Amino acid sequence: MRVKTLGLAGLAALMLAGTAGMARAQGPSGKAWVHVRVEEGPRQSKVSVNLPVSVVDAALEAAPEEIMSHGHIHLGRMGRHDLTVSDLRKAWNEMKATGDAEFATVEEEDQKVRIARAGNLMLIHVDKTDGEESVRVEVPIEVVDALFSGQGEELNLRAGFAELKKRRGDIVRVKDNHSTVRIWIDEGN
Amino acid sequence: MLKMVLIGAVAVPAIAAGSVAATGVVVVDVKEARGGQHIVVPVPLALAQVAAAFVPMEKTHVRLPPKAVQYMPVAKQVLAALAEAEDGELVRVEEPNEKVSIRKEGDLLKIQVDDNGEHVKVQVPISLALSALPESGNQFSASQAVWALQHARLTEIVNVQGRDGERVTVTVY
Numbered sequence: 590m591r592v593k594t595l596g597l598a599g600l601a602a603l604m605l606a607g608t609a610g611m612a613r614a615q616g617p618s619g620k621a622w623v624h625v626r627v628e629e630g631p632r633q634s635k636v637s638v639n640l641p642v643s644v645v646d647a648a649l650e651a652a653p654e655e656i657m658s659h660g661h662i663h664l665g666r667m668g669r670h671d672l673t674v675s676d677l678r679k680a681w682n683e684m685k686a687t688g689d690a691e692f693a694t695v696e697e698e699d700q701k702v703r704i705a706r707a708g709n710l711m712l713i714h715v716d717k718t719d720g721e722e723s724v725r726v727e728v729p730i731e732v733v734d735a736l737f738s739g740q741g742e743e744l745n746l747r748a749g750f751a752e753l754k755k756r757r758g759d760i761v762r763v764k765d766n767h768s769t770v771r772i773w774i775d776e777g778n
Numbered sequence: 779m780l781k782m783v784l785i786g787a788v789a790v791p792a793i794a795a796g797s798v799a800a801t802g803v804v805v806v807d808v809k810e811a812r813g814g815q816h817i818v819v820p821v822p823l824a825l826a827q828v829a830a831a832f833v834p835m836e837k838t839h840v841r842l843p844p845k846a847v848q849y850m851p852v853a854k855q856v857l858a859a860l861a862e863a864e865d866g867e868l869v870r871v872e873e874p875n876e877k878v879s880i881r882k883e884g885d886l887l888k889i890q891v892d893d894n895g896e897h898v899k900v901q902v903p904i905s906l907a908l909s910a911l912p913e914s915g916n917q918f919s920a921s922q923a924v925w926a927l928q929h930a931r932l933t934e935i936v937n938v939q940g941r942d943g944e945r946v947t948v949t950v951y
Contacts, residue, residue: 620864637870647859651852778866 621754622778629768639778642754649746674744678737685730706730722765729756801827802928803951811942823927823950830921840918854911861885861904886933895941905929 623645625638684692684706693704700722703714711733715724731752739745753760756774763770801824808817842850860882869880877892887907889900906929912918927935927950936948 622866633874635870635872637867639866639868641859641863641866643863644856644859647855648852651855778864 620776621757621774622776624771624773624775626771627768631767641778642750642774646750674737674739674742681733681737685734717765723763725759725762727759727761729753732756802931804927805947805949805951807945807947807949809945811940811944814944823924826924827921830924833920839920842912842918850911854908857904857908857911860887861908897937897939899934899937901930901933901935903929903933 621642623640623642625636627636628634684690687706689706689708691703691705693702695702699718701714701716701718703712703716705712705714709730711728711730713724713726715722717723729752732749735748735752736744736746738748754774757776759771759773761770761772801822804821804823804826806817806819806821808815808819810816863882865881865883867879867881869878871878875894877890879888879890881888881890882904885903885905887902887904889898889902891898906926909929910918910923910926912922930950932951934947934949936946938946
């Protein structure tokens, strides 16, 4: 279960990181910024990173060929479970046709994982039963759709970002008893 | 005849001063703590450039690791995009007794580090960073870096203040 959860979180993070990079400083979203905040309570440490989407975009555009290829990222098979992008694409096509639904709810002794669609958003929520740790990933449906518009084992990052840049607000929130992480997009720096 | 000598006596230093002013001067200012020595070293950029030309290539060129060469285009693209982006704070790290901030203001990247009473401020014009990065190949040239300082005219590029009051500044005029 842990492997699956980590896989999903990893995929979500990869999608977000990748798509965030595909921003274009054009039109109304030209001044959008990607923000990352990490706070660690016990160390009294706070880290803020604020990047214009155009900068991350430039970085990905110039990224070496082995990482990026024309706005697509090649994932291949993911780990020992052989979960491929093609598999995920098929599953996604099935899921998106169902409308609002709970796609998966897994309750274990120490945590609860919920993957659901609510309106325009794909939700991935992980909560520890002791209430001290939680993960919230919220991605617009159109973003996931656009990401899976690539062929074979590729995710279409450029298309994914074209959708993601329309979003303003939280994308990822992670909280545990020592730290919090928040990733969001807005118009301010 | 005397007139010619006088004109020559005034013109030569004037042309020399003009040339130095035109090509730039780096002034290193070191002030020791508690009323210690105060040393000011002005270095004309043109002179530094000429001096660099006489140093053997292996001493002035730093061979870049393959990964750095591979990511050089990324660094350039990022800097170019940053130059055109809105001003703002890009990075802020706060820990007890330590603070790091990287801001973009106009063409300047301002890096400020406060660490237990020590203060370091570095201002790097983005155009300087862009021109200091090698166009191609796997070597970073010191003379190219010196020449790139032309982009930092009238900028205090380094200001370090120690816990005991000592101070070092490097300014390009």
